[in-house]
Amino acid sequence: MDARELRKVEEDLITRTILRKSLDDWINLANTDVTVVGAGPSGLTAARYLGKGGLKVVVLERRLSFGGGIGGGGMLFHKIVVQSPAEEVLRDFGCRLEEVGEGFFVVDAAEMMAKLATGAIDAGAKVILGVTVDDLVYRSPPLEIKGVVVQWTSVVMAGLHVDPLALRSKAVIDCTGHDAEVLSVASRKIPELQLGILGEKAMWASMGEECIVEKTGEVCPGLFVAGMAVAALHGTPRMGPIFGGMLLSGRKVANLILGKLKGSI
Ligand code: 48F
Numbered sequence: 480m481d482a483r484e485l486r487k488v489e490e491d492l493i494t495r496t497i498l499r500k501s502l503d504d505w506i507n508l509a510n511t512d513v514t515v516v517g518a519g520p521s522g523l524t525a526a527r528y529l530g531k532g533g534l535k536v537v538v539l540e541r542r543l544s545f546g547g548g549i550g551g552g553g554m555l556f557h558k559i560v561v562q563s564p565a566e567e568v569l570r571d572f573g574c575r576l577e578e579v580g581e582g583f584f585v586v587d588a589a590e591m592m593a594k595l596a597t598g599a600i601d602a603g604a605k606v607i608l609g610v611t612v613d614d615l616v617y618r619s620p621p622l623e624i625k626g627v628v629v630q631w632t633s634v635v636m637a638g639l640h641v642d643p644l645a646l647r648s649k650a651v652i653d654c655t656g657h658d659a660e661v662l663s664v665a666s667r668k669i670p671e672l673q674l675g676i677l678g679e680k681a682m683w684a685s686m687g688e689e690c691i692v693e694k695t696g697e698v699c700p701g702l703f704v705a706g707m708a709v710a711a712l713h714g715t716p717r718m719g720p721i722f723g724g725m726l727l728s729g730r731k732v733a734n735l736i737l738g739k740l741k742g743s744i
Pocket residue numbers: 516517518519520521522539540541542545546547548549610611612613654655656657660661705706707708718719720721722725
């Protein structure tokens with residue numbers, strides 16, 4: 480038998496602790512340097528490099544888990560492939576890779592999900608699960624994105640009319656994947672932005688990967704795009720289950736924002 484006795488904890492103490500500590504976090508997160516929307520590969524990568532660069536970062540994820548499309552692998556097969564130079568990013572996160580061809584690597588999906596999340600959190604980013612970004616905060620003219628509007632995913636799913644809360648930040652990154660949800664809201668609700676979302680094209684893996692990295696960037700002051708949302712915005716090909724472009728896109732957007740907010744790359 481274990482020599483140490485299990486500590487007795489009253490229910491009200493559990494409740495008070497959860498509420499007090501969660502509210503401390505939310506009050507602190509009401510104003511950050513960067514809001515990353517989506518905890519998929521591009522979002523978690525961006526969050527790590529932004530956090531390492533000394534910025535205050537929050538990652539808001541709709542689901543109760545992180546990793547986005549990583550967990551599904553390729554048609555549920557649990558291996559993820561990346562091409563050079565994206566293996567540098569995975570190595571920085573501590574992922575164990577196998578080189579299966581020159582400049583072509585494979586990693587277990589579960590390991591990649593866990594280590595990307597750990598890497599972002601260890602770099603200082605705060606990941607909040609179960610929260611949906613459903614609108615933006617803006618000013619105009621001059622047009623500038625000032626933050627995001629958030630709601631509990633459970634409230635959204637229940638279809639309840641509950642007024643949301645807003646979080647301010649100097650930069651917002653749309654890392655929501657194929658549906659480019661933040662950009663879609665921006666294009667619908669901020670007409671002066673004149674943002675057309677072309678929708679991704681059919682599959683062409685290597686071209687899709689190149690375009691994602693090349694077109695990752697700032698959409699308007701305060702609003703950035705990375706990962707698969709880039710393909711949705713610019714109408715570039717989908718790449719299917721190869722993830723190098725997502726990692727390099729996340730690193731690129733982090734460097735752009737660091738350059739802008741801290742004057743360093
Ligand atoms: O889809 P996702 O993994 O986006 P990504 O980082 O990577 C794409 C790849 O996974 C794969 C691919 C490339 O090989 O084609 O699909 O571009 O992660 C997006 C995350 O954003 C969350 C969503 O639940 C997912 O975890 N998300 C989407 N919309 C919202 C959101 C929203 N409105 N608010 C909060 N989270």
